[in-house]
Amino acid sequence: MRAIDFAPIARDLRTLMLGTIRDQEPLARHTSFRIGGPARVYLEPSTEEGVVRSLEWLKERGIPYFILGQGTNVLVSDRGVEAVVISTSRGLKEIAIADRRMEAGSGVLLTKLSHLAERSALAGLEFAISIPGTLGGALVMNAGAHGSAMVEIVKTVRVWDPTVGVHQISAEEAEFEYRQSRFQRSPWIALAATMELESGDRERIRQTMQHFMATRKSTQPVGEPNAGSVFKNPKPLFAGQLVESIGAKGWRAGDAEVSSLHANFIINRGQARACDVLQLMRRIRFVIYQRYHVVLRPEVRWIGPGEGGASTTWENLWCEEGVGLTEPCE
Template sequence: MKLQWAKEIAEFIDPTNVKVDEPLNKYTMTKLGGPADVFVMAETEEQAGQVVKYARKNNVPIFLLGNGSNMVIRDGGIRGIVLNLSKLDQIHIDGTTVYAQSGALIIDVSRAAAAESLTGLEFSCGIPGSVGGAMAMNAGAYGGEINDVIESCKVLTQEGDVIVLSKEELELGYRKSIIQSQGFYALSSIFQLQKGNKQEIDATIEDFTFKRTSKQPLEFPSAGSVFKRPPGMFAGKLIQDSELQGKGVGGAEVSTKHAGFIINKDNATATDYIETIRMVQKVVKEKFDVELETEVRIVGEDAVPTK
């Protein structure tokens, strides 16, 4: 069936952007993940809508993959269609209004805003995700979050219809949104910022960037911060106090630089990574009676055991 899906999608998508059995470890920050049955890169919002409608009409599972910064794809990969919007990366600024398509990196949007002396997005200068991913999880750092600056977001529904959601309709909360809960596909966002002092904006970005590079294990592939912050606590501190840094399963390891990160240190498999997550959850629960909830998404299927 996947060959048929690919052939039919290639009738309205450039065939070079439609791939069968494409390894997804090429598209994730962890460098983990098995193959997609059919991998499709849309070049326009209209094409994205066509792919979603095709999947709906033909009852084919479809999964939206951004830049893979906050997820772990299992070793068996993902069945059906994996839709990638990384080519939708336009950024436009008009006064204090910033328009960004969902495939643009939120870091690039932050830099573009800073270049125009716009303040409000400095917090995102170190978030290694796309605008779409940042919208879906209301990404935040250093005391700021998407909810502080978003005006509206254009999304595709699971039926392939395009709707525009206001800030209130997005239902943004701690690492959640209606985009995530309803399975919508973010297409583009409009941010409302304020004019600021460019020197101060640049200094803030430089400070945040230094904190990120000095404290996070950026030299290794990882999914970023793995766990949500428990109320009144810090996941990294709980993990550190559980003496789990440097420990892991297979090629995956709890970072010695930042306990909130799990790194792909030595050709880890997704199974190694996931089992390390489970190990951390188990030990922290035993030591502190705290249930660590994952911030990263774990998706896809386990690999079929070889005989």
């Protein structure tokens, strides 16, 4: 792996005055797991133009970068990332509503959009009230709950593409599938999206949202640091049921623990490290494969050191025998 000197990169980025820049920023501060080593440089551009200029600047110089929304669907290595981590949380915040169309920047929280839709008596975003994270993360993941998902409401996405710059794509071009989208297979960055909603009855929308929130509270460990469902459902089966069936609730590695409320959630009991979570994931995956011949695929996205500064592939982290950890606990 090529060693990069990030000190001059941070200095040059500062002179561009695109937003806040921090060196060696612990990513544990920016993930719902409260886990993750430092980002070599952490950049919070303050406008969409700042986000695009940062991306162009880094691309031109071949400097590795990584986009972070609210960090509610990521497991970041304890060793952090040798890259510039760009947060969308400040710069991509615009929201506009006209008739039944809502346009929002990728850094806007999904729950905020859900509340705004309710206030405008627009139906279609009720499911999003219980999904933490930004619109950008929800586009990448085709986030969904309570039988609905982003694919049903998204019409267009404004993207930054390293080869052609900023342009607009249709929902079809985003290739949404169950917890999947083209964003996971391409270097595209989502800047903003338009969503089409339905006119609805405000009180009914509010009640549906309340019902979803109550369901969430009673079935998931919402008060403890976690990253939502760890594994995707191997349809038609449910990951949570499989994990529960092997008696994994309460399994522990360091301070990482399989939730006793929902077996597909791993919670951080205090000082859990990424390697602890990985250890639990490997163990669960191995036992389920042995018992059912089902390979569980992670829903949570991995961010760790790797070729070109950051790696997002799980494959070299697995070891079907549960030995030979590549992410050692020291």
